[in-house]
Amino acid sequence: MSLVRSLLFSTPLIVLCTIVMGTLSLIASFFDSSGNSQHAIARVWARMLLAVSFMRVRVEGLGKLDRKGAYVFVANHGSFMDIPALLAALPQEFRFFAKKGLFKIPFLGTHLRRAGHLPVDRSSPRASLKSMMEAARIISNRGISVLNFPEGGRSAEGLREFKEGPAYIAIKAGVPVVPVALIGLRELLPMGSIHLKSGKVLIRVGDPISTKDLQASDRLELTHRLYREISTLLYKEPRPRGSDW
Template identity: 30%
Template sequence: MIAFRIFAALMKALKKIASILYRIWVILIFSVFMIILLPLIVLPILLGPKYGSLTYFGLRLWSLIFSFFTFIRYSVVDKQKVDKSKSYIYACNHTSFLDLPGLVQGVPTQFRPLAKKELLKIPVFGLIVRVVTIIVDRSSAESRRDSILKLKRVLEEGISILIFPEGTQNRTELPLQPFYDGAFRIAIETKATIMPTVITNAGRLMPPSTLNLKPGRVKVIFGDEIDASEYSLKELPFLKEKVFNHMIDIIKKHDIKS
């Protein structure tokens, strides 16, 4: 019995050490290759939107390298539903910091995510956030209005945008948190097409608000596009409900928890 307890304690300690070493490895891979590819990611988009595809090539390359060396694999499901000739509002659930590499691999064209200003504080990554996203200060009504105007301009340029309608990473036991109105108001006002997008398993591999990490597989699943031009602002709640229910159906269909 004593020998068994010693063995169990030893295995627990080794598991903890392995977890710490893996976490350090992931952070190193994340940072080192982001620094190496920084010129390819940052410089093209500074020259103008038409060069943004080069920036997103750099981001996809970084994501593939990150995935290869960390054993965090990404599968893209129903990618054929995305029409490369269209610009979309990608409405996606948000489960983890691991969502972004999957979206970069899954979305076939360049896009502009709406990002919170706190991400600017992350070394190196913050610089990339500054040039490839639209920043919003959620505590400022003026910043929120300005970000909406910028998102509309991006759509008018024929570039897709990405919004997490839950507003933040899902820290609940629910498959989806209630949606905010912003993405759907923009969609109706610009007569855009919404592409419901679901990320799965990222939250289990890296839970929100932690640096706990483990290898595994993350899925990026595209739903059926929804034409917001068929809705008026008075019908916004119905559009929001339709997208929400469609994403819930995707989760149920794949028999997974977010």
């Protein structure tokens, strides 16, 4: 029954919502080149996707954030629904990194570019460095946060080794880096599956880690700390159950 609901109800509505809201976002981009309007529309789109997927999201730790502050958010990555969940949950406006190939897809690529999101080309260290410097510039000059998945892609289970990029960006921009744990999304939409299950999602926001007085050479140590922090957030108990949701 869950699979039937996913294929005949949730998935068609997700496609419809994406087409409608994506079109509105593109139209808005011609009147607002800052990307602010696109982010506001993306937040509504994300909440629509969670609603039609029957996913209930609980967020812990938002009180640790300064709503007017800029951060580098670092999260584990296990599902295509990770970005919608974070768009719906985080109060900060942010830009995120996406694989370079996604920018070549008609409609999607245009939206990503006009919204100000950042391409990642892992085959080219020079291109990757350029994207990281652009991210640091966005944070420093515009006060807009950046989201990065340091595993470099989705993970089927556990945590993969972290890349040093997010730590480097935070140090260069001189802003705190925030570890975020996404719990439950991988089970609701696993890698390689089209079966979108309903269920509960928990997002844990960790303590912001200051990068004050850090140098680029400290990025590896900071990356290791982020790995430990996210691992702790992922596996600590208790997890909310029943009426706690």
